[in-house]
Amino acid sequence: MNRHAASFVALIASLLALPATAADPVKIGVVTPLTGTYAPIGQQVRWGLELAAKEVNASGGILGRPVELVFEDEEANPAVATQKAEKLFQVTKVDFLTGTVNSGSTLAVGQLAERNNRLASTTVSFSDAITGDKCSPNVFRVNARAGQQSAALAEWLAKEKGAGTAVYYLGPDYEMGRNTVAAFKAAAEARKMKTVGEVFAPLGNNDYSPFFGQMRAAKPAVLYTSVAGNDTARLFTQLDEYGLRKNLLIVGASGTVTSQNMGALGKVADGYVTGVGYSPEIDSPENKKFLAAFQAAYKADPDLYGADSYGLIYFYKAAVEKAKSTDTDKVRAAMSGLKWMTPQGEKEMRAGDHQAVQDMYAVRVENGKFRIVSKVPGPQAVGPDTCTRF
Amino acid sequence: MGALTDYVQFVLMPQMFNGLTIGVAVILMALGLTIIFGLLDVFNMAHGEFYALGAYLGVTLASRGVSFWLLLVLVPLLLLPAGFLVDRALIQRVFHQKERHMLTMLLTFGLAIVMEDLFKAAYGPNTLKPDSPLQGGTELLGNFFPTYRLFLVGIGTFTIVAVWFIVNRTRFGSMVRAAALDRHMAASLGVPVRRVYSTTFAFGVALAGLSGVLLSPIYSVFPTMGKDFILMAFTAVILGGFGSIRGVVLGGLVLTQIQALSSLYVSPVWGDPIVFGIMVLVLFFRPQGLFGGRLGHA
Numbered sequence: 001m002n003r004h005a006a007s008f009v010a011l012i013a014s015l016l017a018l019p020a021t022a023a024d025p026v027k028i029g030v031v032t033p034l035t036g037t038y039a040p041i042g043q044q045v046r047w048g049l050e051l052a053a054k055e056v057n058a059s060g061g062i063l064g065r066p067v068e069l070v071f072e073d074e075e076a077n078p079a080v081a082t083q084k085a086e087k088l089f090q091v092t093k094v095d096f097l098t099g100t101v102n103s104g105s106t107l108a109v110g111q112l113a114e115r116n117n118r119l120a121s122t123t124v125s126f127s128d129a130i131t132g133d134k135c136s137p138n139v140f141r142v143n144a145r146a147g148q149q150s151a152a153l154a155e156w157l158a159k160e161k162g163a164g165t166a167v168y169y170l171g172p173d174y175e176m177g178r179n180t181v182a183a184f185k186a187a188a189e190a191r192k193m194k195t196v197g198e199v200f201a202p203l204g205n206n207d208y209s210p211f212f213g214q215m216r217a218a219k220p221a222v223l224y225t226s227v228a229g230n231d232t233a234r235l236f237t238q239l240d241e242y243g244l245r246k247n248l249l250i251v252g253a254s255g256t257v258t259s260q261n262m263g264a265l266g267k268v269a270d271g272y273v274t275g276v277g278y279s280p281e282i283d284s285p286e287n288k289k290f291l292a293a294f295q296a297a298y299k300a301d302p303d304l305y306g307a308d309s310y311g312l313i314y315f316y317k318a319a320v321e322k323a324k325s326t327d328t329d330k331v332r333a334a335m336s337g338l339k340w341m342t343p344q345g346e347k348e349m350r351a352g353d354h355q356a357v358q359d360m361y362a363v364r365v366e367n368g369k370f371r372i373v374s375k376v377p378g379p380q381a382v383g384p385d386t387c388t389r390f
Numbered sequence: 391m392g393a394l395t396d397y398v399q400f401v402l403m404p405q406m407f408n409g410l411t412i413g414v415a416v417i418l419m420a421l422g423l424t425i426i427f428g429l430l431d432v433f434n435m436a437h438g439e440f441y442a443l444g445a446y447l448g449v450t451l452a453s454r455g456v457s458f459w460l461l462l463v464l465v466p467l468l469l470l471p472a473g474f475l476v477d478r479a480l481i482q483r484v485f486h487q488k489e490r491h492m493l494t495m496l497l498t499f500g501l502a503i504v505m506e507d508l509f510k511a512a513y514g515p516n517t518l519k520p521d522s523p524l525q526g527g528t529e530l531l532g533n534f535f536p537t538y539r540l541f542l543v544g545i546g547t548f549t550i551v552a553v554w555f556i557v558n559r560t561r562f563g564s565m566v567r568a569a570a571l572d573r574h575m576a577a578s579l580g581v582p583v584r585r586v587y588s589t590t591f592a593f594g595v596a597l598a599g600l601s602g603v604l605l606s607p608i609y610s611v612f613p614t615m616g617k618d619f620i621l622m623a624f625t626a627v628i629l630g631g632f633g634s635i636r637g638v639v640l641g642g643l644v645l646t647q648i649q650a651l652s653s654l655y656v657s658p659v660w661g662d663p664i665v666f667g668i669m670v671l672v673l674f675f676r677p678q679g680l681f682g683g684r685l686g687h688a
Contacts, residue, residue: 037515173659201658206609206618209408210653213401233517233610241536241608243527264519264610 023061025068026326028053028316029088031081031109032099034073041101041124041305046071047298048123048309049098055293062317063324070094074105081105082112089116095326096120098312101305103127110139117328119335121315123308128183131355135387138328140335140354142315142347143308144277147183147383149254152275152360152376154187157251159374161221163192168220170211170235172227173200180226180253188224196220201227208235212242226253233264240268249273262368272365273373275381278304278344279361281372290343311342315349348378353387401654404533409650410643411539414546417642418601420623421553421635422594428633429570429590432481433491435498437598437623438616439505444469444599445606445615446509449518458523462545465603466596473592476501481591482584502616510613522607542604549600554635566590570633621662622646625669631679640680 030049033042053067061067070092074081081100088094089112097113097120100106106125113120114136121140122130128147130139157165167188171177178200185195197218199211215223227235239245251273262269280291280301290310294302302310315338320326323334336351347358360381363370419441426434447468448461456464480501484493527536557563568576569583577583602615609618626645630637645668649661656664672679 199658202662204618205658207408207412209411210405210650210658213404213654230517230610230612230615233519233612234608237519237522237608237610241522241527241538243534243536260515261517264517266519266521 023065025066026062026096026320027068027070027092027094028313029085029092029094029097030069030071030099031074031084031088031097031105032071033076033101034071036076038076038101042073042099044303044306045099045101045123045309047294047300048302048306048311049313051294051297052310052313056313056317062320063326067313067317071099074100074102076102076105078102078104078108082108085109085112085120089113089118094118096316096331098123098309100125103130106130106139107134110136113138119328119332121312123312124305128179131353132386133388135353135389137332137354137390140315140349140356142312142342142349142356143304144358144360144381145355146180146253147187148277148358148360148381149275150180150184150187151381151383152362153251153273154184154191154193154275155376155380156273156275156362156374157188157222158191158193161193161249165193165222166196166218166220167193167222167224168196168215168218169198170208170215170223170225170227171200172203172205172231174203177203177226181224184224184226184253193222201231203231205231206234208238209242212238212244216244220248222249222251224251225256228253228255228258229261232256233261236265236268236272245271257365262365266368269365270367273362275360275362275376276304276370277358277360278302278307279363279370279372281370282344282361284343284345286341286345287343307343311340311344311347314342315340315347350382350385352385355382355385357382399532402651403531405650405654406647407533407535407539409647411542412650413643413646414543415601415605416619416622416626416646417639418546418549418604419598419619420626420630420638420642421550422597423623424627424630424633424635424638425553425557425597426591426594427627429566430477430481430485430587431490432485432494432591433498434591434594435495436476436502436505436616437498437595438618438620439502439509440469440473440595440598440616441602441619442509442611442613442616443472443505444602445611446513446518446602447599448603448606449513449520449611452520458520461603462600466600469596469599470592473595474588476595477588477591482587485587506613506616513613515613518611520606520611538607545604549597550635550639553597557635562586562589622665625665627679628669629672629679631682634679634681637679637681 032045033039049069053069057066070088072084072088074084085097088097097109097118100109100122101124103125106122107130109120119138121142123143126146128145131141131145169181169185171181189195201208254274254276257269257272318340319331319334319338323330335349338349339346345359347356350357357378359378360376361372362374364373423434423437426432444465447465451461480497481494484497487493522538524537524541527534565581565586568581569586573583626638626642630641645665649665652664653661
């Protein structure tokens with residue numbers, strides 16, 4: 001063989017050798033708010049996903065292929081989310097999509113996923129409709145929805161206070177505020193608690209004292225509220241001003257007391273109870289391992305968005321490995337009814353509506369921190385399957 | 391009869407008191423606004439942001455250990471030079487042009503946007519809240535009145551009377567009224583008109599800042615707080631008549647009482663439409679307001 005032929009054969013041989021070592025990555029598109037009001041949530045989503053991806057890649061990837069996350073900023077705007085998702089599906093050709101925060105974005109991206117024959121999951125959105133009346137065969141939810149949070153809280157409240165407890169409702173007058181109040185009221189009344197009054201104040205209301213007269217007259221033992229942000233600071237401060245916090249248990253939505261207003265609330269937030277799907281205090285070996293890794297990598301505590309996003313990667317990995325493929329229909333079949341391990345314990349993806357069933361917790365504010373006060377098992381908290389599309 | 395007195399004592403009275411405390415807050419904001427409009431003919435769209443500035447200054451100084459009572463004097467004093475500068479540097483530049491009304495409105499609107507973003511950049515988007523210096527309350531006539539709100543009504547009344555006194559019974563006040571009535575004549579009589587303008591603007595925003603400090607323990611402090619009362623304040627100014635102190639006090643009281651009492655009978659979301667509906671009616675039938683006229687003429 002002459003020199004040229006030998007080098008030619010050597011070149012071909014080395015080229016043929018390459019594909020065996022360089023595996024085609026599994027691409028997961030992440031459309032999440034990296035700027036704007038929801039950027040802190042997008043940050044947690046990013047941290048959770050990246051940590052899980054790093055761990056999965058370090059242990060051999062998914063079916064031997066590395067996980068590659070492709071991030072796009074949705075600016076907390078459903079219109080932008082749709083465009084970015086379209087780009088990820090058609091140009092980057094991602095195998096799976098996640099990251100949407102706003103419930104509107106999740107629903108819009110879900111429709112896009114159907115058109116592109118791909119699957120998507122949210123790790124944050126908690127509007128019940130996503131796995132309820134607006135469910136989609138291509139959309140999954142690994143986090144707890146609003147109904148589960150209400151159920152967990154109502155369950156704890158019924159055990160704590162008993163049947164016949166008088167509950168007063170105060171919410172902000174817009175869709176989320178009214179829905180959350182309605183959801184909890186249904187859960188409370190189902191557990192034989194009494195509704196003694198309901199009032200909706202305008203969003204951004206300054207002064208709640210005009211409502212205190214009627215509240216006092218109703219003599220509630222419990223106040224349920226779904227206000228948020230500055231409104232919470234004002235409501236709680238004014239309740240305290242008027243001496244109404246004595247003998248009143250205040251409970252409410254998970255978004256009512258957050259790090260945004262905890263500083264302003266100070267001690268008037270103490271005793272506030274809500275229902276959530278994750279707490280850094282969860283005492284399981286998986287959570288302790290997750291906490292340690294998260295804190296070491298990012299020098300911050302994870303919140304439910306970080307934890308649920310972390311769990312998503314493992315969910316996808318388990319499904320693809322069960323299906324032995326990334327083909328959409330095979331993965332969808334594998335995901336239905338799938339059980340997988342997360343920092344919150346084992347979750348099950350309910351086949352009927354693609355909603356994750358998980359244990360929920362009632363947490364209470366004590367000295368500026370949320371402490372777990374009770375656990376509600378998954379099946380009790382999840383609520384009925386109202387999805388009729390598939 | 392018993393049911394009626396009960397209704398008055400336990401429902402109407404506390405509701406009217408709540409309306410009164412909100413009314414005092416609105417009047418304090420609106421006083422500065424009506425003075426600035428009455429004299430300078432300037433629609434200060436950044437007035438709410440000066441209210442916020444006062445509150446933020448209060449929070450900053452309080453965190454350094456300044457006592458609340460000292461803040462009530464210190465914050466307005468600090469806002470005086472700020473207001474003076476804004477008038478000299480910004481408003482006077484467009485004051486002598488033909489489209490003064492439009493230009494000053496746009497200018498102050500832009501200033502408001504810039505100030506709000508500066509608050510967000512300097513203090514972050516989270517809510518802040520200073521502690522209330524007067525905790526607890528008193529039982530009076532079967533109703534609970536928080537001490538701090540009683541204090542608010544008291545200090546609000548004192549401030550309103552003091553402002554009226556300054557405008558109508560002091561030499562400075564007479565210079566202000568003269569300049570409002572006839573700028574050129576006043577100047578030819580030796581009134582330092584430009585300085586009077588800037589001082590009056592400074593005074594107006596200092597009042598806004600004072601209300602910011604006074605209200606922060608019950609309404610909290612956050613970057614968009616300038617929008618809380620500003621619409622009510624403008625409505626009170628329009629209802630009472632631009633430039634009239636008596637008018638803005640009456641206007642503020644009437645509007646807040648209507649808002650407070652209406653929430654007893656209709657859903658709270660109707661509060662704002664009712665108030666603005668009144669404003670529209672007033673502008674329709676009596677555009678100069680109840681006591682409309684130049685500053686100090688009413």
